[in-house]
Amino acid sequence: MEAPVHASPVTLYVNGTARELVVDNRTTVLDALREQLDLTGAKKGCDHGQCGACTVLVDGLRMNSCLLFAVARDGARITTVEGLADGPELHPLQEAFLERDAYQCGYCTPGQLCSAVGVLEEMAAGRPSAVTAPEHPSGQAVPAGDTEIRERMSGNLCRCGCYVNIVRAVDDAAGAQAGAGHGGSEGGAW
Amino acid sequence: MNTADRTGEGVVRLEGRAKVTGAARYAVEHPLDGCLHAWPVPAGIARGRITAIDTERALAEPGTVAVLSHENAPRLGEPEDPELFVLQSPRVAYRGQYVALAVAETPQAARAAAAAVRLEYAAEPHDVTLTGGHPGLYAPETVNGGYPTDRERGDFDMAFAASEFRLDTRYRIPPLHNHPMEPHASTAVWEGPRLRVYDSAQGAHAVQSELAALFGLEPERITVVSEHVGGGFGSKGTPRPQVVLACLAARETGRPVKLAVPRHQMAQIVGHRAATEQRVRIGADGAGQISALAHEVVTYSSTVREFTEQAATPSRTMYASPHSRTTHRVTRLDVPTPSWMRAPGECPGMFALESAMDELAVTTGIDPVEIRLRNDTAKEPDSGHPFSSRRLADCLREGARRFGWEGRDPRPGTRAEGRLLIGTGVAASGYPVYVAPARATARAEAAGGYRIEVDATDIGTGARTVLAQIAAEALAAPLDRIRIGIGNSDLPKGPVAGGSMGTASWGWAVHKACRALLRTLAEHSGPLPEEGLSAHADTSDDVAARSDAYARRAFGAQFAEVQVDMDTGETRLRRLLGVFAAGRVLNARTARSQFIGGMTMGVSMALTEHSTMDAEFGDFAERDLAMYHVAVNADVPDVQAYWLDEEDQELNPMGSKGIGEIGIVGTAAAVTSAVHHATGVRVRELPVLPESLLPGLAEWRRPAVV
Amino acid sequence: MRTFRYERASGDEAAVAAMAASPGARYLGGGTNLVDLMKLGVESPDVLVDVSRLPHTSVEHTGPGGLLIGAALSNSDLAADHTVRTRYPVLSQALLAGASGQLRNAATVGGNLLQRTRCPYFQDPGKPCNKRQPGTGCPAREGVHRNLAVLGASEHCVATHPSDMAVALAALDAGVHVLSGAATRTIPVTELLRLPGDEPERDSVLRHGDLITHVELSAVPEAAHSLYRKVRDRASYSFALVSVAAALETEGGVVRRVRLALGGVAHRPWRARTAEERLLGEPATAEAFAHAVDAELAPAEPLRDNAFKVPLVRNVAVSALSDLAARQSDGTARLPEAR
Incomplete structure (x- = not known):
């Protein structure tokens, strides 16, 4: 039997750019953004889906990124606050x-x-x-x-x-x- | 972006663009190579001693770098606040107190390692329950803010006994939690002999000075950065344990360490507004004139440190009261240490006093606005000093006019829409005018423009913007010529962002530095030197020289309309309107947000915020944001804030009073008075919950229920 | 949170097989409750079997006017479904009363049914809890229990089921399709979720590896006249203190069909069959509703701080039924007037 694998490669399409990552399976989309991609716009207010500070758009739908395992969202299109403006033009x-x-x-x-x-x-x-x-x-x-x-x-x-x-x-x-x-x-x- | 105030609506915040694009970096958002993550381990008993710590499993978790506890943590110097003396002893003073720290390569690993730490305790019996007759109650030397514990004027007992109308009521406020949206968070980096800390704090210098004491360093070797702070509401006014833990871990591991307090640990660890039980007695004549006023407060602190919520102090200053008694008693329980929360003392105290005023109005049959006008006073009753300015009466009248108070039928339960009972209520607001010494530097730069530096903190108040405006005005320069540096202990020292004194204190120093710079520039001829021309200011003497012949205070009046569902007892705000007199308002846009923000928090206090000390375990049951109900958007349909022009020469060069806290003062009483008007039920214990109202609503439900 | 292996299920059978291979495995749907509990250390799976991408995301019409709802459908999609909104408004309203927009976008139908109680003791691994750790005791009975059960609790557990959707489904007699090993069975939702009894650790009758694939609604004509009422401590984004799912059909002022389920009062959605039986053939009046609901609530055993839930849920049920009665075209039902 193979040793259990606790990390996974994932691709997240963040603000229009493909980002390939290896994530600890425990990593949430929020932690992947903040700690691995240095996109700290999405905030960690409670880390339990109780405050909404981590809200991002996942395949066009708003969700609490603190409750999404990145591994389960492999292939998702993620829009964060950093991706709202069009260059210097604010949303x-x-x-x-x-x-x-x-x-x-x-x-x-x-x-x-x-x-x-x-x-x-x-x-x-x-x-x-x-x-x-x-x-x-x-x-x-x-x-x-x-x-x-x-x-x-x-x-x-x-x-x-x-x-x-x-x-x-x-x-x-x-x-x-x-x-x-x-x-x-x-x-x-x- | 609107950086010039052409419309009078107020300048847009200078850091606004950074905040709405996600570019603003908070305390644990600075990218640092090799940064570790720390996760604290809270004590699992309410009182006792740790007898064993087993870290083997924690250290075996993949990615764990270290586990610190009192057994192996570096020894610390004595801090001013004993709460910061972390991991130094096996004693446990309250459940949730930090007893160990896991440090790991990733946040996931740190959390897992912390969960794997095994602790054994020798638990001791604990007492976490405040009662009005608690045997441990005592009179502290002073209460928070340095106010006297007790004050007596005249002969309260005699005057009360002789009064035509006598009111004797008790009010209860549960523990309340600040819960800023950004948890308390720190990043610590040792750079050789220097320590660099990014801390979510309301005052970088306050953090610097405690860290210096704890780590035995010259303050100059410590840089604390608090550039963007995700709210604090008092709970970040002094350093909290997480910053010490981050520094310890960084020193122990030799790597940068980030630590954000997990939300569900915050209620126990970052301070809270202590529960209060307040007895208010008012003796008045048939015209509603108060002759006797007693306000007696019972509260608690922890065994770690004495903190006494100064809730009786508003009764020393709000209304004419020839015979007065105000007292505070505190007992020490095995609970987390309470601390500052938005308008400490004033906010809970005014709930009691203003509720009692409404009860007096009902008892005497005098309109609640009118009864406050009749007890207005030009002199502060306690000190006998005249107020430097006091427009309470104008706030009440203007608020009544804007709200449509006139013609209000005072009888409870006279307005209904379907199954909803509607009511309105009013309460006064007030907040002291504080100011503290500050330093600032203003520099004219060779390349043009000005650089202003002051260790101010913008916790969302708009301080950065207002200080730049003050500089622009003092220098007679356009705002876009001003660059401002704040939120860093390397900058000239300023006081903490607290007590609604930030703008007055930092602004005074900025104003003074700018004026000094203008004089320097006037004496200078030729091009500026490469390093520019600087002027420094220190307002210690100016603040000390302020006349103490005046009482200084901001005032306001708030009007609330609520609806109560007669079937469910659910109470919802319909509208809230406040009028304030707080000196000169420097930025209408951010000032309005300050007032509205305080009022919104007051609505939350009145209707949703509920915390329970669990007697068996010694912690707050509502420890996260699902259980501790902060008002959501749908709870706050309509909040309006207005202010009156107020000229006051006895304040500071800007003529401003603080506005960060007055908005929460009185709100809860306006809301519960409106609930009384709607239902006839007087709620004296916050928050207003369905169970508070259901028994009293049965009458209105006829004939639905037989 | 322990480390775990992640498997994305390629189909129902593969999902069930993956679970069978690991006694410590859990299904992952939207994750809105499971991830939360894993972070708290309440759940510690060593394998997550991701069933969120299984193709059970549609709402299909079944033969005699019913609906077959995919278990992986999001709460928001189900709430927005036209048929659900028009034929089962109680279900759409219950879904929209729950959680927040963000959570409803992520949460699945199957996961919503199986969410765990929000009892503060259950959620804190540092404290005893019979549900989390059988045999350790239930501090809630004497402790903090304002929002816990008043009906059907046991000495071992006074938890409440937190779902709004499940209350509506209970009123509608929804059937839950469960793949169990190689066999599919349909369990009435009112039987899927259980009372605590001596086994408070079991929220439902499901066994390890059982996979909810669909929720089935049969034709319920009176559901066109249905509504969901939720009482809570703030205006949105909080769990119910109590809630009521009700459907009513009257004829000539007499109750012909009625469905009533209560939320926030028990370990599972409380189908008020006693009240329903009493009401059939009775006049659709507030008095009759009150008598029937009182009979339903007679066995209530509230604790020190949650006794208010009994009159509260009674008031809400009476008011909900009264509103439904008033909406019926016959016009004989009368609503009490506010004073």
């Missing part, structure tokens, strides 16, 4: 976060941003949330709006208390994405 969400001051200490911010990218795509694809009306037609874009954004962004904790600004920022970006037809902001401090 509209990044611009909106700056403008709305939707961050303070910045530690949850990369996860908020990646999550928000996923949220906008999920809403555009008509995927429901807990606050989407049950009668909303499946597959039809869910209008953005504070209630939807708040619920969908609730997997990303922010201890500095930037939630209301985050909602504004995501709403701005949703508006930019959808044009004038989006659900709109429901008021607030700004």
Whole structure:
């Protein structure tokens, strides 16, 4: 019988670049990014899927990278916060976060941003949330709006208390994405 | 990026781009060749002694480099904070205290090695339960902040007994955990005789000085870098054990070492807001005028160190109260050491005082805004000094106007939407104005522009940006001509980012250095020398020379609207509005975030944050972010912050008061007062949970339940 | 976390065979609970058999109006499925009430069913727990148990099952397809998950190597009138204190069909059959609902700090059924008015 193998070669397509790695099977995508690829944008807030700071996009879907073994995600396309901007051109969400001051200490911010990218795509694809009306037609874009954004962004904790600004920022970006037809902001401090 | 404040909305944070692109590096994100990873081993008993440590299995784990414990760790010098005297003795003072450290090539290996360390203990009976009549209660010499433990003015007992209205209530706040999003984390590198540390800390100099004592080094040989810090809320105000462990491990292994405290160890290890039991008694006349006020606080500390949450102090300063008694009693339990959490003393104390004010309003039938106005005072009751500025009344009136308070029906349970009961509440906020000496350097560079240096820390407050603005203003230069260095103990010494005094303290030094530089430049002729022209400032004398004839404090008022589901008792915030008077606001964008952030944390304290000391085991049951409920986005639908212009010449050259903490002060009382207005149920123990309300909601549920 | 060998299963049979070869092996689905528990040291598999890429990711319509749901389908995909949203709204709502968007994208249907309790003692290997280490005791009974069971617990264990989805599936009488050795069997979800009894270490009736391949829903007409209500300590992203999955069909103001399952109250989703039986043929009124739910909850044995769950789940069940009754077109059901 062969000796058990506790490490594996994997290829992760990170921000559009193939990265070939040998990982200890215990290595999460988060640790592979931070410790092996020096991509420290994704943050380790809790390491147990309870805060969202590690959120990245995996094959287009937002996930907690701290709960994904890299070996099990061999071949996946990963987008981290470092991959959101187009060269010097920031992603509209990044611009909106700056403008709305939707961050303070910045530690949850990369996860908020990646999550928000996923949220906008999920809403555009008509995927429901807990606050989407049950009668909303499946597959039809869910209008953005504070209630939807708040619920969908609730997997990303922010201890500095930037939630209301985050909602504004995501709403701005949703508006930019959808044009004038989006659900709109429901008021607030700004 | 908007680096000029053309709109009055406030400059965008200078490090904003780095933060939104992931380029900002935090304490364990600096790439270092050969860096090891460390994982601490917490004690598995609440009190006693380690009798044996078996590291054989841990050392056999692939990738393990070392396992440190009191048996083999290098001896340390005496630190100021005994919590930092790690791995020096077999004594265990509380469950979760660090007793060993695994060091390995990878984070995975370090965690596995730590799990493989076997410890045997001689456990001793422990006591981790605070009770109002705990036999160990005593009066400490002073309480946190250096305030007197007890104060008496007039004759409280006589005045209380003689009052027309007498209120006697008790409030409880559970232990609360700071839980900054970035765990306490450190990277340590020994470079020959020098030590370089990246630490997630609120003050690099404070870390430097403790490490110097612990490792017997001249402070100049230690560089502590805290350039980006993922929040702290007080818990990183002084060094925590992880930085000492990282330095020990780096010294022992001869390699750089990273250590981030695992989230589920944080509740035990990084400090927390101690639980308090607070008795408030108010005697008032029929007009709601307070004649007697007593605020008596019972709390605990650990056996390691005395820390007494100064929760009675707000009652010494908020309202006119001719006869007053404020006391603190503390007992030492076998629990983790409590410490600073956002607005220590003020935040828990104002929950009690402001809740009692609401109860007094209900009892006397006077509007809660009006009763506060009637007890406003131009002089601080405790000191007798006039306030340098106090716009509490204006905050209350402006808040009431913006919130739509007028015409509020005070009767509980008068507003419902379907199965939801709606209520509104108000509370005052306040926070002392602190300032500490600081140093700064301003340099005009030969190539043009200015370099400002001060060991300030930006834990998310926007300090970096505001200090650059202060420099730009003092130098009459555009902001983009200013380069600023902060977060490094090699820079001129500044105080910790705490007590809402950062901007005042560092800013004063920056302002002074810039003014000095202008004078130097005025005297200089010809091109600048290659190294530029520098001016240094130290505000020790200025701070000492501040008149002590004034009481200095920021004020505010918060208005909350909540809904309570009459079937479930679930309470959710609908909106929260605060108006503050905090001197001159230097950056509207970041200031608003500070106020809103504090208010949001206050909502969290009121409605979701709940921690239980497990009497059998001596640890906090809600030890991770799934069990300890920090408010999520959906809990915070609408928070608005406004401020009043406030001119105050008795503060500092910028005319600013601190704004980092006042937002959390009073919020919880505004929320629970709103809950009372919605339901008629007075919640005196935080947080507001379904079980707090369900019995009282039965009345509203008629006729659903027979 | 121990080191482990990783195997990606090429098919159902290969997965079962790989498990059979290693008594210490575990299936890996989305990993949202298993990876968490491995980091805590609660689970220490020496082999992980990755079944997340098995081709069980579709929702297929079966003959008489039912659905066959792949066990590797993500929670978000199932929640977004049009048929699920329209014919089994309780299931979609339960899924969306659970966890966060990120977790639902990763978590699978099979894994959701088999997630472990969030009892704080179970999750801490430094403390006794009969579920984690049989025979060591249950400190929760006297300790911290605010969110633990009030129904069907035993002296050995007062854990609750944390899933929202499973509560809806229990109400819908879902069947769970299990590949066991070479044989496939279908286990009602209400029997898959068990009460603790003398074996609290066993969450389900599955044996080592049993592989959940599908979840089957039969046609449940009244499920079109169904909903899921969850009570929790914050507005989102937290486990239920209690929850209710309910479906109701009335005719002329009388209960014709009813399904009720309670979450957060027991070691498994609690199908409220006593209440259901009492309600059949009864008027669809809040009073009748309350009496029926009271009968269901009569055997509740709350602990010191979780007694509130009994009136809480009762209120929520009554309110959920009342809402469903009010929605029925006959209009005879009346909702209590708020004062």
